[in-house]
Amino acid sequence: MQTRSEETRAHILKAALRRFANHGYSAASVDEICAEAGVSKGAFYHHFPSKQALFLELLNEWLDTIDAGFEAARKDSVPETLRAFTEMLPGIFAAADGRLPMFMEFWLQASRDETIWQATVAPYQRYQQFFTLLVEQGQAEGSLRAELDAGSAAKAIVGLAVGLLLQGLLTAEADWQKTARVSMEVLLNGLMK
Amino acid sequence: MQTRSEETRAHILKAALRRFANHGYSAASVDEICAEAGVSKGAFYHHFPSKQALFLELLNEWLDTIDAGFEAARKDSVPETLRAFTEMLPGIFAAADGRLPMFMEFWLQASRDETIWQATVAPYQRYQQFFTLLVEQGQAEGSLRAELDAGSAAKAIVGLAVGLLLQGLLTAEADWQKTARVSMEVLLNGLMK
Numbered sequence: 001m002q003t004r005s006e007e008t009r010a011h012i013l014k015a016a017l018r019r020f021a022n023h024g025y026s027a028a029s030v031d032e033i034c035a036e037a038g039v040s041k042g043a044f045y046h047h048f049p050s051k052q053a054l055f056l057e058l059l060n061e062w063l064d065t066i067d068a069g070f071e072a073a074r075k076d077s078v079p080e081t082l083r084a085f086t087e088m089l090p091g092i093f094a095a096a097d098g099r100l101p102m103f104m105e106f107w108l109q110a111s112r113d114e115t116i117w118q119a120t121v122a123p124y125q126r127y128q129q130f131f132t133l134l135v136e137q138g139q140a141e142g143s144l145r146a147e148l149d150a151g152s153a154a155k156a157i158v159g160l161a162v163g164l165l166l167q168g169l170l171t172a173e174a175d176w177q178k179t180a181r182v183s184m185e186v187l188l189n190g191l192m193k
Numbered sequence: 194m195q196t197r198s199e200e201t202r203a204h205i206l207k208a209a210l211r212r213f214a215n216h217g218y219s220a221a222s223v224d225e226i227c228a229e230a231g232v233s234k235g236a237f238y239h240h241f242p243s244k245q246a247l248f249l250e251l252l253n254e255w256l257d258t259i260d261a262g263f264e265a266a267r268k269d270s271v272p273e274t275l276r277a278f279t280e281m282l283p284g285i286f287a288a289a290d291g292r293l294p295m296f297m298e299f300w301l302q303a304s305r306d307e308t309i310w311q312a313t314v315a316p317y318q319r320y321q322q323f324f325t326l327l328v329e330q331g332q333a334e335g336s337l338r339a340e341l342d343a344g345s346a347a348k349a350i351v352g353l354a355v356g357l358l359l360q361g362l363l364t365a366e367a368d369w370q371k372t373a374r375v376s377m378e379v380l381l382n383g384l385m386k
Contacts (some may be wrong), residue, residue, distance in 0.1 A: 026219075104297060149375055155360065156376035160349065163356030165350065182342055183349035190383030 009047045011037045013061075016054050025055060045113040054155050058099060063123055065095045070130075078138030079188055080155070086184040088162070090177050093168055094179070124158075131157045144191050153191060160187060200239045204230045204372060206254075213295040216246060256316050258288045266298050271331030273379055275350070279377040282354070283370050288360055289323075293362050317351075324350045328384070337384050346384060353380060 002010065015037035019028040030051055034044050048054040069091065073084040093100070131154035138144030144153075160183060168176045195203065208230035223244055227237050241247040248258040262284065266277040286293075324347035331337030337346075353376060361369045 012227045152372050152375035159356030163352030178370045179345050181350045182345035186383035190379035
């Protein structure tokens with residue numbers, strides 16, 4: 001059972017998510033979030049030092065979901081693992097639950113603000129590193145081409161995933177999963193021996 | 194020689210680009226753009242019916258540069274053409290000249306606003322179509338795998354390009370061109386017979 005304090009925290013997160021998703025991150029004020037959550041400003045600042053901290057919590061919740069999914073989807077070979085990850089894309093998208101436009105907005109603000117830059121670029125670099133290791137593993141097991149620079153191949157994978165998520169976000173296309181599957185097959189075909 | 198009216202128009206576009214790039218599209222008001230350009234509001238509305246029209250002009254200027262570059266970069270085979278396009282990515286990036294964050298911002302607003310949706314998604318669909326035709330041409334000339342769905346392959350190419358532009362925008366990485374080159378080689382390797 002949730003304690004009252006945990007409940008308040010969950011209410012704030014839910015209200016913030018709704019406001020950010022509908023009005024954007026910059027346009028949503030702490031006052032509005034408090035009003036929507038039905039909590040006092042004191043309660044808000046007891047749980048979150050700033051709007052930015054609240055945002056990062058929403059971002060991290062989503063990233064944790066992705067990480068857990070990645071761990072669960074590991075297969076015996078790297079190509080099979082990459083295929084399993086591709087099948088997860090719609091789920092990752094759904095789990096974002098309206099967060100994506102606000103992540104993009106925040107990411108863009110990071111290009112103008114040094115302090116939020118670090119927090120935003122860090123998870124991105126983490127995935128780059130994660131896929132670099134995975135490509136190296138594929139090269140070691142003999143499934144992926146040994147002459148490829150693992151870091152660059154990892155950036156191609158992350159770049160394609162980000163580009164596909166963005167396309168899914170913006171075109172609201174029915175056959176999005178098919179596109180993701182074909183794209184990954186083409187990329188895999190290029191990566192494999 | 195520019196007429197006085199053309200000069201005014203160019204001033205407004207330059208001032209708007211500066212304000213949009215530094216403060217974001219939503220935060221920049223027509224009043225501020227007029228002040229920065231040193232023109233009256235009357236002169237502004239003589240040239241542009243709205244801030245949105247001004248924005249679309251900046252977007253189209255950039256897209257025209259890309260289109261002209263694509264036409265000039267065509268080679269004898271589709272794989273060579275795709276390689277030539279990849280070499281153009283840093284130039285496309287530079288020609289955007291601070292416009293990219295604002296395009297992204299606008300794109301995100303499109304996901305909340307039906308009226309700007311059309312204008313924003315249209316160029317995206319144009320590139321998707323452009324690359325579908327290019328893949329079909331590659332299949333006809335025998336350089337690309339015939340069994341690929343051309344539309345999905347085109348989305349993979351556009352997705353990768355968008356993802357790479359975004360990575361370039363956000364990580365300010367020195368070796369960005371190398372990443373683009375390796376990524377395209379991997380993708381080409383997957384597309385080619």
